[in-house]
Structure formats: structure tokens, C-alpha cells
Amino acid sequence: MPDAVSAAPPSPADHCVLVAGRRLLTPFPRRADLAELPDDVAWVPLGALDGVRVWAAGLPERIDTLGRWRGWPSVAASLGEPLAALAGRALQIVTWRHSHRFCGACATELVDVPGEHARRCPGCDLYVPMQLSPAVLTAIRRGDEILLVKHTYGPTELWALVAGFVEAGESLEETVHREVGEEVGLTVSNLRYFGSQPWAMSGPGVVLTGFLATAAPGAEPVVDGKELAEARWFPLNDLPDALPPTYSISRWLIDAAVAESAR
Ligand SMILES: [Zn+2]
Missing domain, CATH: 3.90.79.10 (Nucleoside Triphosphate Pyrophosphohydrolase)
Structure with a gap:
């Protein structure tokens, strides 16, 4: 499964899991329903649901007009699998990206490594994988x-x-x-x-x-x-x-x- 920030944006019919803080937007919208999102959102591929691609993205704050924002336990309890796993995966990846923005060695802003859940420092070349x-x-x-x-x-x-x-x-x-x-x-x-x-x-x-x-x-x-x-x-x-x-x-x-x- 390809897993990293993608240069190609989601298609209009793709599913999107939006995360703001520790909250997720439900029900998961299609990209076409999110016209009001800013263009610079970093979309991360999560996999596919019934043959339709699924993407995650973090927003700096909730946009209440988009729908209802819920915590993961509520999503997991009410939606069940496989949506609960996708929601959990989105939450983990978005949270990790948010807390790993700068190089721990030289404080330069990290850049994404294409095709991986990892970042690299353009200053000192430190490789920062998503650690479990x-x-x-x-x-x-x-x-x-x-x-x-x-x-x-x-x-x-x-x-x-x-x-x-x-x-x-x-x-x-x-x-x-x-x-x-x-x-x-x-x-x-x-x-x-x-x-x-x-x-x-x-x-x-x-x-x-x-x-x-x-x-x-x-x-x-x-x-x-x-x-x-x-x-x-x-x-x-x-x-x-x-x-x-x-x-x-x-x-x-x-x-x-x-x-x-x-x-
Ligand atoms: Zn560095």
C-alpha cells in the first residue's frame, strides 16, 4: 500500500478522513464535499475502502460547517470496522506529522520522504521514520x-x-x-x-x-x-x-x- 504524502491530490469521489486536534470529521466526506478547504492541505494516502481511495489530512482547527467532529472512541464504537481502523490510522499519522515538524538535531523544518511515512532533514540529512x-x-x-x-x-x-x-x-x-x-x-x-x-x-x-x-x-x-x-x-x-x-x-x-x- 503506498503510504506517504502524495503529489497527486485526491479525486473528487475519494473518501477523506479529516483530523483537527484529537477529533475526526464524521461521516467521512468525499473530496468533492470539501470545496472550502485550503489548497495547501497535505493529503496522506491511507488505503482504500471498497475500491475507493481514502486520504487523511490534518487541519489546524475544526471547521464546524463541515459536519460533526468526534473523538476516536466514539467513532470506533459507532462505525465499527473497517472505518474504525481507518480513523485510528488517520489520527495516528496526522498526530505524528504534527509533532514531528522540525529536526531534533538541528531544528531545520523536516520534509516528507516520497513513498514513506518518514521525514528527512534538508539541513543535516537526519532520517525520521514514524516510530511505533x-x-x-x-x-x-x-x-x-x-x-x-x-x-x-x-x-x-x-x-x-x-x-x-x-x-x-x-x-x-x-x-x-x-x-x-x-x-x-x-x-x-x-x-x-x-x-x-x-x-x-x-x-x-x-x-x-x-x-x-x-x-x-x-x-x-x-x-x-x-x-x-x-x-x-x-x-x-x-x-x-x-x-x-x-x-x-x-x-x-x-x-x-x-x-x-x-x-
Ligand atoms: Zn537536521
Whole structure:
């Protein structure tokens, strides 16, 4: 899939995903519906939807006359796939471009590298690719129970999973063991990779990876009080209502643990 700023502008029938701040314009308009946009908008190809090309662009501010501007969780919850993934991808790429305008070494304004999601410094030739930030989520089972936690940040009302960013020099598995140890003081075994999801909510380039793991019988969590407010074992057949949304890998992991225990 070609992926970079294109010299050729979108065709009138192409779909456009517009981003302003952390908001997306919905429903996604066609280019022909956006006559009032300035000519200097940088269009980034996102792929195709039913054979029609899709483009992303960032605007310096919302233009309210164009339609309704919504956050990604609302878009993901209501539109579903594949629109949710396109919206998330647009948000991540536009946010990255906005926060990588100047060279970190010599402060010259960066230019786009044709055909790539990358920029280059015309001053010192520094190459600046769009870097990804992997993070891990772990669904920990103890027999027919699952460990759910409440975070002190983000959506604090939800019962979620132990999670954390991969640090330099770590494997994903090492991150799981470190985060589980730091956040809830547990040792886990039987670590199994489940899947992954690009996640537009936590900043540009975040890729969530999910794992299933097992804690020893009788093991009890001890919350760190910094990142977590609470951690509790729940029977897999009697989970709380306030779970992560159905479009999130957190929820897919919880559902997988439920299915696993029902077998
Ligand atoms: Zn430079």
C-alpha cells in the first residue's frame, strides 16, 4: 500500500478522513464535499475502502460547517470496522506529522520522504521514520477467575487489564513479567501471545499486544497505588458490567479468557 504524502491530490469521489486536534470529521466526506478547504492541505494516502481511495489530512482547527467532529472512541464504537481502523490510522499519522515538524538535531523544518511515512532533514540529512510504541496487555487467570484492575489514569471507572509500555531493550514477554510484577506484585506463568491492535487513543504509533497468563492458586495482587487504584479477582462467569469497549483488544482478551475457562 503506498503510504506517504502524495503529489497527486485526491479525486473528487475519494473518501477523506479529516483530523483537527484529537477529533475526526464524521461521516467521512468525499473530496468533492470539501470545496472550502485550503489548497495547501497535505493529503496522506491511507488505503482504500471498497475500491475507493481514502486520504487523511490534518487541519489546524475544526471547521464546524463541515459536519460533526468526534473523538476516536466514539467513532470506533459507532462505525465499527473497517472505518474504525481507518480513523485510528488517520489520527495516528496526522498526530505524528504534527509533532514531528522540525529536526531534533538541528531544528531545520523536516520534509516528507516520497513513498514513506518518514521525514528527512534538508539541513543535516537526519532520517525520521514514524516510530511505533509497543505496549502489552495481560489477561491473568487464576483457575476460573480473571484479574481485573482499575487504573488511576484514563477511563478510571472501567475494570481493565494490567498494561504497560515496552521499555528499551525489553522483549514483549519481559515487559509482561515486569509490568505484572510492578503493578500487582504477581508472578505469572504459561504466557501465551493472543494478538495485537493499533491503538489511536494513547498517542501516535501505539501498538497494543495482548497476552494470556496464569497465576498460581492462592496468589493475591498487591496494587502499587501509583498506576493502579484497585485489583481484584473476578469469577469468569460473573464479570462486572464496566468492562473495556467491545472494539478494544482488552475486551477481546477478557472474552478469550471467558471462552477458555468455559471449555
Ligand atoms: Zn537536521
